[in-house]
Amino acid sequence: MKDKMGGAKVLDLAQIQKMLPYGQRLLFIHGVTDWSEAEARIVSFCRVSEMHCEDYCDVFPGAFLIEAICQTAILAAHLHSRIVAEGKKPTAVSAQHVKWLKVVRLGDLLRFEVHLTSVHPNSMFFSGLAFVGDEVVASVGGGHIVFTER
Numbered sequence: 001m002k003d004k005m006g007g008a009k010v011l012d013l014a015q016i017q018k019m020l021p022y023g024q025r026l027l028f029i030h031g032v033t034d035w036s037e038a039e040a041r042i043v044s045f046c047r048v049s050e051m052h053c054e055d056y057c058d059v060f061p062g063a064f065l066i067e068a069i070c071q072t073a074i075l076a077a078h079l080h081s082r083i084v085a086e087g088k089k090p091t092a093v094s095a096q097h098v099k100w101l102k103v104v105r106l107g108d109l110l111r112f113e114v115h116l117t118s119v120h121p122n123s124m125f126f127s128g129l130a131f132v133g134d135e136v137v138a139s140v141g142g143g144h145i146v147f148t149e150r
Contacts, residue, residue, distance in 0.1 A: 010035045011075065019078045020071055028068035029112070035079050040116035042076040044068075048108045060108065062100035065138035069128035070095055072112040077124055077145055086121065088147035097141025108132045114143075122147050 011019075011032035020027055034043035046068055048060045070093045077083050077090045104110065114128035124145045130138040 010079075016075065019075060022071075026067075027071070028064060028110075029071050029075065032072075032075055035076070037079070037081060040076075040119075042072055042079070042114050044072045044075065044112045044114075046110045046112070048104060048106055048110060058106040060104040060106075060110075062138060065100065065104065065110075065130045066095050066098050066140060068110065069112055069114060069130055069138070069140045070143060072114045073116075073124070073126040073128060073143055073145060076114055076116055076126070077147070080116070080119060080124075082119060083124070083147060087150045088122070089150050090124075090145045091148045092146040094144045095140045096143070097139075099139045099141075100137070101139070102132070102135060102137040104130075104132060104137055110137075 013030055016029055016032070017027065020029065028046045029044045030046050032042060032044045034041070074090045074093065109132065111131040112128060113131070114126050117125045117127055126143040126145070128140045128143065129136050
């Protein structure tokens with residue numbers, strides 16, 4: 001199966017909806033195109049639609065960009081073999097050192113790259129970037145996910 005960015009999908013929208021049980025309007029990840037546990041890296045994407053922008057004059061809010069980076073990190077937690085083997089689920093996420101660098105508009109194709117900086121028994125730390133094309137539009141310098149038993 002090919003994704004909108006031309007690569008093979010690791011996760012499609014139906015699989016993502018099972019992992020991130022958000023309403024359609026607040027689910028910002030439409031596919032995962034790359035996952036490497038060895039590199040602790042995940043790549044996802046989102047096409048900004050009218051549904052995301054209808055209350056914001058065709059601009060994708062910066063807070064949504066950060067939420068999408070965090071959603072990508074949560075998907076990494078769901079895919080990480082150690083976390084899955086220990087029967088953990090992500091229950092809380094925080095983002096620090098956040099930067100919004102460029103306005104994202106209706107129709108833009110966003111790509112999110114998240115790197116896991118460390119994985120512990122009950123938490124995971126990450127950093128992430130949001131891109132439109134090759135241009136960085138937002139970043140999270142330090143993110144944290146807390147896990148609990150399933």
